[in-house]
Amino acid sequence: MSASAPTQPASKKKTPSAKPVRLEEKFAKLGLRSDMDFVLHLPMRYEDETEIVSMRDAGFRGGSSVQVEGEVTECDIQYRPRRQLVVTISDDTGQVVLRFLNFYGSQIKQMAVGMRVRARGELRHGFFGAEMVHPTYKMVNEGAALPTALTPVYHAGDGVSQTMLRKAITNALNKVQWYDTLSPTLLQELGLQDFESAVKLLHNPPPDVDQYALLEHEHPAWERMKFDELLAQQLSLKRAQASRRSQGATALPVVGALTQAFLATLPFKLTGAQERVLEEIRADLKQAFPMQRLLQGDVGSGKTIVAALAATQAIDSGYQAALMAPTEILAEQHFRKVAGWLEPLGVKTAWLTGSLKKKEKEQANALIASGEAQLVIGTHALIQDTVQFAKLGLVIVDEQHRFGVAQRLTLRNKAEAGKIPHQLMMSATPIPRTLAMTYYADLEVSVIDELPPGRTPIVTRVVDQNRRDEVIERVHAAAQEGKQVYWVCPLIEESEALQLQTATDTHAMLSAALPDCRIGLVHGKLKPAEKQIVMDAFTRNEVQVLVATTVIEVGVDVPNASLMVIEHAERFGLSQLHQLRGRVGRGAAASVCLLLYQGPLGHTAKQRLLTMRESTDGFEIARKDLELRGPGEFLGARQSGEALLRFANLEKDQYLVDKARNLAVQLLAHDLSTVEAHLQRWMGHREEFLRV
Known part of the structure; x- marks a missing residue:
């Protein structure tokens, strides 16, 4: 029997093919069900396809996105360094190579020699001249008309192309019944654009639009959208609050x-x-x-x-x-x-x-x-x-x-x-x-907003990992003086990808380096009883140095602990670093927090460590954290995965938050029909989870 001969007859039973997912279901996963859902599915960004650049001029724009058009002069599959489709297109001024690392067989026939291609992408200068890797492209006839507006690019899901989305959104824009939830008088008072013109401009901006304002969400059309969603959020939350207040609770009046x-x-x-x-x-x-x-x-x-x-x-x-x-x-x-x-x-x-x-x-x-x-x-x-x-x-x-x-x-x-x-x-x-x-x-x-008297200020220092030996000496000195130390690590087990010092390794290292100190270890994989034994020993000062993961982030209160070492501090968020630092400074002794970092640091990590070094004010740190990471860190699971704010930015758009809040109070008191219309447009099925 040959090695490739089958050992038993192949089964002729057909496996049922998976039922194809309908386009409506794919849209529904994106939250797109009604015409208004599509109308409010606004672009993430735009591409300028209103201009063709000659290949000679495109060569002077290396590193930026350009659109070129030309005839296919070569179309080959190459195998070095890996299998790829390489297409050369030319115009009267030069040529550009289009390189596709992932491609279908149909593309080879589509881009046969003699066909005309319009391609858009970032132009680079490779070994063989100007090239684009995986450009967007379309097959065109010579003299085909160019778009007269910027081309919107939308958030899309699996199996949903930009072409499908654009077609569905255009259809919705033509079908939807246009009305404004805010009266002309209100719009004038608030200095806002009307809804219909704002939406239509955002989906089809003219080529002479202020592109910077459009991309930065500073255009008056974006201002209207941001205000509307902030107003919807305020209305929904205030209405949820009123709904709760209408429910009964037992009064607890006795301060006895x-x-x-x-x-x-x-x-x-x-x-x-x-x-x-x-x-x-x-x-x-x-x-x-x-x-x-x-x-x-x-x-x-x-x-x-x-x-x-x-x-x-x-x-x-x-x-x-x-x-x-x-x-x-x-x-x-x-x-x-x-x-x-x-x-x-x-x-x-x-x-x-x-x-x-x-x-x-x-x-x-x-x-x-x-x-x-x-x-x-x-x-x-x-x-x-x-x-x-x-x-x-x-x-x-x-x-x-x-x-x-x-x-x-x-x-x-x-x-x-x-x-x-x-x-x-x-x-x-x-x-x-x-x-x-x-x-x-x-x-x-x-x-x-006031700390109890007697709390000692915490001095924070940022220390390079290369100075680890000095840090260990400082830990030893603190323990010798009768003080206690936290040493916090971000991971329990080794991770080759992150190469972080782990809690178990650090515990072994410190035990060897400080044989005259008792070193404890707590992490999330210990049983609760085991954790408690170590924590109790630390509380009684039977353990001088506690090596821990972030299980000690909140709630642990040992007044004698006055030195905190945070390993790979660049990997922690600001609020978490502030929480960890708060484990020291609870007694009369001067307290220090050492932030050990592994260079080189990215911009955000530098900003975090600088903020920690310069401030012990939790509100200032929280403000900076919001600026760096957005609201998700503070909200936790409050939103149940539903992003209430898609367009507004809490830091940049504070003036709109104030306006929306004031109008929400006014509408809830005097104009419930407008409240209903506005919430139906902006919240729809997403409002229910707020009613808790």
Whole structure:
């Protein structure tokens, strides 16, 4: 038998071919269903196909995109250095090579010698003269007309070509019923262009348009689109807020014996900022509609005390309070701190996380269901179906951006039938004003903008990885003085692609370099009990140096820790670096944060490290983070994947945010028909997820 002979007869059974995806389904994946969806699918950028450049003149424009036209003089498949289609086109002034590394057989026939091609792309100078790699092209007849407008380029999905999109959008522009949701009087007051002319210009801009203004979204037509979507966002969030306020909640009016006893035990006085936000929260809790308040403050500003005082008001009023944190380490920190404050005052607490044994969970669930547990602290385990509260009055969600809308909604639905618990969301990542006014327009926002007295300032230094030995010496010196040190690494295991120093390697390296120090290690793959053993040892100063991944980003409070080393700081975001730095500076000792980086640094990484070195103000850092990375980092899962702002830029378009917010309040009070029309146009099916 030959090596290639089959060992058994080939099956003649035909495999069913996959059902082809209809174009309507492909469009639907892009959110394009109605004519207005297509009309509002505005271009990402434009190509100028209104001009043909001679091949001789194109040669002087190396590195820029140009459009040339010529006759095919050669069309060959070449195999060096790899298989590629090479087509040479010529005009009266010269020639250009078109190079296709990926191509179909039909293209070889299409671009046969003698055919005429119009190609557009970036012109480079290769070994064989001027060339374009993978240009856009079309077959034309000599003298074929040029477009009279810039050619729009749209965001497209799998199996959807620009030609398909342009045809569908043109069809929608011709079919749609044009109307303006804003009256001529409003447009005049706001200095805005009318809707129809703005949209038509953006889809088909004339060749004499100000291209810079168009591409930078500064043209009056873009200004109208940005205002409209900001207005839709404001209307939707404000309406969601009104909808929540129309639902019933149990008023929690009693600031009683428990609250007074707790305040009496505190060894310090609340700051003015804490007093102010506490009064705002107390006023909300006394209402018969659900509080929806975001409590934000810098690292160490004392949010947990305020949250505990909100919980005591719920308990004083005869109801349960629940505190949910995104990680077990953070939930454990809250439990130890808050339960440590309230249990001596007679408050019965329950602890619930996914790592508890079955019997422990059942015991906790029984305490919660009977109402015996007045304060419940835990992780995502609180939202499991098996958890039933007797009288849930207040939900506190820490690091709220780490939770999805659905998760927060599930916990909210565990109150008594027909009632919604009050909700206090906490964030140690300060929200910039522009973001709070837009994406959080449906929430009341309280800000603790004052640090407690006695907090020592943190000095931040940026250090090259080549000076690692000096850093190790500094760590050793700190440990010898009785101080404690964090050493944070971004990865647990080796990654050849990133070549980052890992936590396990660093732990081994420091253990060898500092034999007279006890080095601990915590990371996400340790079991919760193992993590807690190490953390407890660090808290008791039995471990001098704690090597960790970002599991210690929030919640860890060890006043004796005064030196923080962050490995490969260039790989972290600004808000994360600020959170990590906030683990030190919690005691009386002067604290230092060393940002170790691996050069060369890109522009964004340089900006981040420079910001960290120059500022310890969380709000300034948050503003810079918004500028560098956009709103996604702050929003977390709030948007459920739906981008509410496609066109507006929160930093550049603040003046439009103010106008949109003011008009939204006016329309909701006096013109609900305009509200409905505008939301239907801009939000459609995307509005529902905001109603939480």
